[in-house]
Amino acid sequence: MKYLLLCCLLFVNSINAQTFTFTAIPDEDESRLRSRFDKVALYLTEQLGVDVKYVPVKSYSAAISAFRNNQVQLAWFGGLSGVKARHLVEGSRAIAQGYEDQFFKSYFIAHHSTGLTEQAQLNKDIAKFTFTFGSKGSTSGRLMPEHFIRQTFGKSPNKVFKRVGFSGDHSRTIAQVQSGAWQIGAVNYKVWHNELNAGKIDLSKIKVIWTTPTYLDYQWTIRGDVDQQFSPDFSQRVQKALLDMSDPSLLASFPRQKFVPATNDDYEPIKVVAKAIKLL
Amino acid sequence: MITVDTTARKYRLISLFIASLGILTLLMADIEISATDPMDELLAILAGFISPDLSQIDYLAEALLTTVSFAVVGISIAATLGIFLAPLHHLPLVSHFCAFIRSIHELFWALIFLQMFGLSSITGVLAIAIPYTGIFARVYSDILEQSPLDRRHWINDTSLSVWLYTGIIPCWAAIAQYTRYRFECGLRSAAILGFIGLPTLGYYLETAFSQGQYNQAAGLLLLFFAMIATLKWWLNIRLVLVYLIAAIVYLPWQSQLEFKYLVRFITQDIVPQPLLEPTLNLSHLSQWFGDLVSGQILPGIGASLLLSVSALLCCGVIALLTWPLASRAILGRGYILGHGLLIVMRSTPEIILAFVIMLIIGPSMLPAILALALHNGAIIGYLLAHRADRVQLRVDRPNGLNLWAYELQPQIYPSFISLIFYRFEVILRESAILGMLGVTTLGFYIDSAFEALFFDVALILILVTAALNMLVNSISLRLRRYLALDRIVTA
Structure with missing residues (x-):
């Protein structure tokens, strides 16, 4: 029985060796993630001529681990998770980012009971309230908001606010600020607009009080060893396939208008911020 | 005055001990209730259950x-x-x-x-x-x-x-x-x-x-x-x-x-990163470790213990209140309803319980305490009901409230205490998981370490959690021996 199992294992491993796999951090609308990304996998299969499979993950760290352990060779990362992944995997490269990711931003949102109004500069009014980030590993829900808070107040968020939490993800940040459980939250601006369009946000209860300066966010990162593993120009072909993606129903999964080229150096500022906050 | 060392006296003492410790920790824990505005969200949850x-x-x-x-x-x-x-x-x-x-x-x-x-x-x-x-x-x-x-x-x-x-x-x-x-x-x-x-x-x-x-x-x-x-x-x-x-x-x-x-x-x-540096720098290592102890381990242990002991008291109260609802001996056929209630309470993952409670009373340690208490209280309630229904009752037994108060409750009290001791271990273990909600237990720091891929930190924190659990386990074992509870199988 043991040997049989072992044989199966070896056999399965060998047929999987030529499957190109990718993942995407769970950040936007998570529902039906698999069926939506299976379509992207189909598109890449057609473009690249190899079998492409999508592997669903539940957290930012799981996406990074899968990439690091070569369980996936390509990943749609956030700014911070991408920097981390490339830090851990030598030779890996950012090859494309969303058009919108060149000037990404976060919103600080507040429950109406705080009486806060939109402010041009982050100011001390927000300091006495409770505050929630999104996921601990998120760029737009954690890293950049924390960076701007530290920049403004000169101390860490849990010394600025009455209480600090991590809701887990952007949708939950919105739901929990809207229900008043948390008074202020930091959220990915794209998710905010998605939910606003979906009618999930009641503007009489919750509103945007501050918009962060723009920064770079999501990007496609590929492992450096794919060229040896698949074909000599494989990473270039992947990059081309991503940049050529024009079908709105595929782009809606991300959701981005289109993809544009990106390099590792573009993300240097994110890396500096991550190091300063000791997340790298 | 003569004190007689009866079994009942031991149970009284230990119950008093758990209760006062629980009240003390509840006073020390962060259990602020903040006014929230949860009706819309709660109605949405309710609507979900209707369809x-x-x-x-x-x-x-x-x-x-x-x-x-x-x-x-x-x-x-x-x-x-x-x-x-x-x-x-x-x-x-x-x-x-x-x-x-x-x-x-x-x-x-x-x-x-x-x-x-x-x-x-x-x-x-x-x-x-x-x-x-x-x-x-x-x-x-x-x-x-x-x-x-x-x-x-x-x-x-x-x-x-x-x-x-x-x-x-x-x-x-x-x-x-x-x-x-x-x-x-x-x-x-x-x-x-x-x-x-x-x-x-x-x-x-x-x-x-x-x-x-x-x-x-x-x-x-x-x-x-x-x-x-x-x-x-x-x-x-x-x-x-x-x-x-x-x-x-x-x-x-x-x-x-x-x-x-x-x-x-x-x-x-999983090797502490300072140990992997080309030349071993002891001051660097001790600073790394010192930061970990003062920044994460000690506050984490404090929060974990506060959370678990307060939850233990609430869990005991819930168990004592709910077991009669699922007991056939007390409620006859009505026990099915109580049985269903306990299944719902114990099968809903604590994280989800805590999430819903937090919507209602705002973020603090309280949602985590209540979630742990409801979940584990329901498990003990279920096991107690099981045990009560196996008690051999005399033909001239009392009914209803009297049966509950004077016959069954005293008979299953040793099981209750025994289960409480065992559950404390479980609650402590699970308190770590609720750290994922933002209560700064050891689990919060473990989760953060995994999220940041600092596996060396995660492993040390996990080992600390394990050591804390084992310590609590050995204390509870001693208490169980003292009460001669080790003769009762914990299930």
Whole structure:
């Protein structure tokens, strides 16, 4: 029985060796993630001529681990998770980012009971309230908001606010600020607009009080060893396939208008911020 | 004045002790209630339960089968190993080893194996099998100790048949019943493993909840409740082997992870980073470790203990209030309703309970305390109701309130105390998981470390958690001995 199992294992491993796999951090609308990304996998299969499979993950760290352990060779990362992944995997490269990711931003949102109004500069009014980030590993829900808070107040968020939490993800940040459980939250601006369009946000209860300066966010990162593993120009072909993606129903999964080229150096500022906050 | 050292006096003392400690910690804990505005969200949750919907979930059958398969394989391995470890459990080495492996929550085991085997069935099965082996070994040994036959008799003669016929067979009914109960827990564990990405029911439950898709969340929860409620009809002990083979065949066993990554995890990732520097810098190392102790370990231990002890008191109160609702002896047929209530309370993952409570009373330690108390209180309530219904009642017994207050409650009180002690271990272990909600228990820091991929920090924190659990375990063991509660099997 043991040997049989072992044989199966070896056999399965060998047929999987030529499957190109990718993942995407769970950040936007998570529902039906698999069926939506299976379509992207189909598109890449057609473009690249190899079998492409999508592997669903539940957290930012799981996406990074899968990439690091070569369980996936390509990943749609956030700014911070991408920097981390490339830090851990030598030779890996950012090859494309969303058009919108060149000037990404976060919103600080507040429950109406705080009486806060939109402010041009982050100011001390927000300091006495409770505050929630999104996921601990998120760029737009954690890293950049924390960076701007530290920049403004000169101390860490849990010394600025009455209480600090991590809701887990952007949708939950919105739901929990809207229900008043948390008074202020930091959220990915794209998710905010998605939910606003979906009618999930009641503007009489919750509103945007501050918009962060723009920064770079999501990007496609590929492992450096794919060229040896698949074909000599494989990473270039992947990059081309991503940049050529024009079908709105595929782009809606991300959701981005289109993809544009990106390099590792573009993300240097994110890396500096991550190091300063000791997340790298 | 003469004090008589009666059994009742001991129970009074210990109850007073738990109650005052609980009240003290509740006073010290952060239990602020903030005014919130939760009606819309709560109505949305309610609407979800009125029209549950499973049609929008891809791969539902796969999730269901994976959940059951993880539980079947994991529990089978754990029960088998447990039964072989049980006769050795009196050896300090074995009992400490078992205490150690069960003191680490299955989610943390899974997070560790995730780094070694990736998102594979091996990760899911081991994450269940390892902690449950520790649990089975201990409880089976408790059961075997109460075997009517002399224990030394089968320890000295180590032949298999002596062990089988004098040890296992006489206790078979108790062992089978306990294993069945643990299978339910295993199903719950398997479902929860989905929260970190394994393809079980929890995967979709977590997604639906975090996205506010409450009809789907409700559908999944109801499905899960139904699975637990019908367990006694579909989990036939004679079919276990069939289920086991089916589960092994069903689960995909391939791991795409190469061996070198496993080696890297063990030889580099989990080694404290200052030790990996080319030249060993002791001051750097001690500063690294000092920061960890003062910044995470000590505050984490404090919060974990505060949370667990307060939750223990609330859990005891809930158990005492709820068990009569599920007792056939007290309520007659009405017990079905109470039984259903307890299934819902104990099968809803604590994280979800805490999430809903937090919407209502705002963020603090209180949602976590209440979630732990409701969940574990319901489990104790269920076990107590079971026990109460097995009490032999006299023909001239009282009815209703009198039966409850003067007959059954006193008779099952020793079981209650015994269960409370055992549950404290469980609550402490689970308090770590609620750290994922932002209560700064040890689990909060462990979760942060895994999220930042600082595996060296994560491992140290996990070991601290395990040490704390083992310490609490040995204290509770001593208290149980003092109360002579070790004669009562904890189930």
